[in-house]
Amino acid sequence: MLKQTISELISKAITKAQKEGKLPAFDLPEIVIEHPQNPDHGDYSCSVPLKLTKIVKMKPMDIAKDIIGSIPASPEIEKVDVAPPGFINFTLKKVWLAKEVNDVLKNGANYGNINAGQGKRIQIEFVSVNPTGPLHVGHGRGAVIGSTLCNVMTAAGFDVTKEYYFNDSGSQMDSFRQSLWARYQQALGKDAAMPEHGYMGEYMVELAQEIKEKEGDRFLKMPPAEGVEKLGEIGLARVLETTREDLKTLRVEYDVWYSEKTLYEKGQFDIIMKLLREKGYVAEKDGAIWFSSTALGEDKDNVIVRSNGSPTYFAADIAYHYNKFIERKFDKVIDIWGADHMGHVSRMKAVVSALGIDPSRLEIIINQMVTMRRGGEIVRISRRTGDMITLRELLDEAGTDACRFILLSRAASSQMDFDIELAKKQSAENPVYYVQYAHARIASILKVAEEKGATDEGGDVSLLTTEPELTLIRKMLQLPELVETIAQTLEPHHLTYYAQDLATVFHAFYKDCRVVSDDKAMTSARLKLIKAAKLVLGRTLNLMGMDAPERM
RNA sequence: GUCCCUGUAGCUCAGCAGGAUAGAGCGGCUGCCUUCUAAGCAGUAGGUCGUGGGUUCGAGUCCCUCCAGGGACGCCA
Known part of the structure; x- marks a missing residue:
């Protein structure tokens, strides 16, 4: 990558200047290369002379x-110059830039891949x-950030495992079972009270109804404990299936679905x-078993086994991370959690x-809450009260690509607003369509070229010399x-x-x-350029998990 | 009360390990379709970067005070 080439160029130059006695001896700092905002300052710039003034005690312009x-x-660089107060600016050769189009074409759908991860x-x-109910937008946000990050890490040369951990044991699961049991009995016309902190959402009524229609009243005929257990199993499977379907619609798929229960069955918890x-x-x-986190500088200790003998969520997560790091030996683990975690x-x-x-080795990304709006009005979302807008509903209304784009477009650490009315109403003006339109436009030009018998064969990219052409290439190279x-x-946003x-x-x-014109040589060169641009646009959309349409 | 996140244009938000004149989208205003897709382009208006200090050659970016919004402080997950 050119950025790195330039960085190396500078560090070598510093070492050389030191050997020649122009600069005093010091340890090389990290050489940061950036893109100046002002194009007059060239393609790349470096402010290392300014940073060195403290160490070297020389004027930054002199160091530069x-x-x-x-x-x-x-071969890449046209000129290097110094600009006050002490920047080094690099301007690339136009011919070199133009030739890079061939490099993009050669890499094809793999363009953008690097080897930072080294496997x-x-x-x-x-x-x-x-797995106690439907997903909402907040979950969708984590899903979009996570899946996009997976795509990018894979492109960066890491061997990525995408994983979903589901809590199929513990007290929330009990509550789910009890709630479903009550709704199931109600569906069969019996009088049954919901548990105190049960799942009150309408979806539980529907789920119970669905199970009643498929399975009849057979769970009522079992001993109550067994009935609750068996019904719960079916309910859990159904919710997981729905979760999987919703995520698939969002274009999110996993390599591994990991069950909490197995951490107890397979011994990680004991270990x-x-x-x-x-x-x-x-x-x-107090009859409970605690993890002494205060010994490690934490504010307080945390219970890992309750006084009734049942392990906490924290205990399970410890066992799960033992499995990730020690048993499966991942070099790095990234957890993406909601703000409530x-x-x-x-x-x-x-x-x-x-x-x-x-x-x-453990990185944790917290994605902040999504505030839902319908027009100007804030809509509260809570799974337990059941007052919510589901991810499914959102996907049906606004479409996968628009949802992904909106949910991806903010830093995870920022709270964000999601206005459903706006997402629907603006769908034609949504940024995602702007990007996809560019892709479709290229496809359309290529079609016209084909109809007219124009081809990029033998196209000479060195004919690409005007600013709009070079600006496009520069952006592609980023x-x-x-x-x-x-x-x-x-930060995939x-x-x-x-x-x-x-x-x-x-x-x-x-x-x-104009791409397709009477000038055959120019037509071929520009066809190469737009083919490359289409590849880069397509790859970018692909990394974000969005479609790259041929026509719109 | 303690801890964490956030505060940048009318609205929603970027600003990449401090660097050159603070950006985008939407909204406002003015123009541009006999030519490969106008879901487009060009131009214009709009900001004391929440407040007050500090660090330094330089601060939207780092440190401290305060203010505001959100979240977490459970033998829930």
Whole structure:
């Protein structure tokens, strides 16, 4: 990648200048290369001379001059110059830029891939909602961020496992079973009260009705405990199936669906209890067993086994992370949780280090809440009261691509508004259509070219010299850089901005440059360019999990 | 009360490990279709980056105070 080439060029130049005695000795700082906002400042810039003033005690402009004096000529770079107060600016050769079109075409659908991950194994767990009811938008947000991040990490050269963890044991599951049991009895015309903190949503009534129609009253004929258990199993399977379907519609699919229950059945829970006990992180108090997180700097200790003997959600998650790091040996684990899990972050990191695992191998992304609006009015969403807008409803109303784009377009750490009326009403003006339109437009030009017998064969890309053409190429070349940035920062929302930028420069090119014309040589060159642009646009949409339509 | 996230244009939000004149979309206003898709393009208006200090060559970005919105503080998950 060019960014890296330039960075190396500068560090070599500094070393050379040091050897020649122009610069004093010091350890090389990290050389950050960026794109100047003002195109007059060239294609790439570096502010390292400014950073060096503290260490070197020279004027930044002088440092910059010494550095560029030691930069050799290279095939990519037209000129290197110094600009006050101490920037080094690089301008690329137009011919080199134009030739890069061939590189994009050569890489095809793989363009943008890099090898930052070097095949390291990484597990990304996201959504992981209790299987007790339908998904809502907040879950959708985690799903879109997670699946997009998976796509990008794969492109960045990591070996990614996409995983959904479902809590099929524990007290919420009990509550689900009891609620379903009550609704089932009601569906059969019996008088039954809902449990106190039960799932009050209408969907439970529908689920009970559905089961009644398929299975009849057979659960009532069993001993009550068994009936609740068997009914619960069927209900759980049904909810999981719906979850899977909804996510599939959102274009989110997993490699592994991981059951909490198995952590007890297959022994991971016992192992972590033993390990924590051996390491002295376990205390007993009030009849319960606690993880001594305060010993690791936490605010408070946390219960892992209740006084009634049942393990907590925290205990299960410890066992699950033991499985991720120790048993399955992932190099890195990323958990994507909703804002309601914020309190869970620091104790999870603490317990991971208590197990002897470097906590920097665990990354946790918290996605903030989504506020739903219908027009100006805020709609509260709560699964337990059942007052909610489901993800399914949203997908049906606004479409997968529009939903994905909106949910992806904000940093995970920002709360966001999602106005359903706007999403529906504006669907024709939604940014996603702007991007897809650029793709469809290219497809349309290619079709016209084909009809007229024009071809890109033998096209000479060095004919591409005008600003709209070169601006388009420059933007295309940023995709690999973006993949690298996202792999580092774990912030996939930048893709939506890049996609819009790329579409904008294409539309500007389209306005200024006629592709299919009487000039055969130019037609061939530009056909190459737009084929490459189509690939990059398509890849960007593909990374975001969206369609790249041939016509609109 | 303690901890975490957020506060940037009328609205919704970017601003990538401090760097050159603070950006986009939507909305407002003015133009552009006999030419490959006008779901488009060009132009224009709109900001004391919540407040007050500090760090330094330089702060929307880092530190502290305060204000506002949201979230978490459970033997729920």
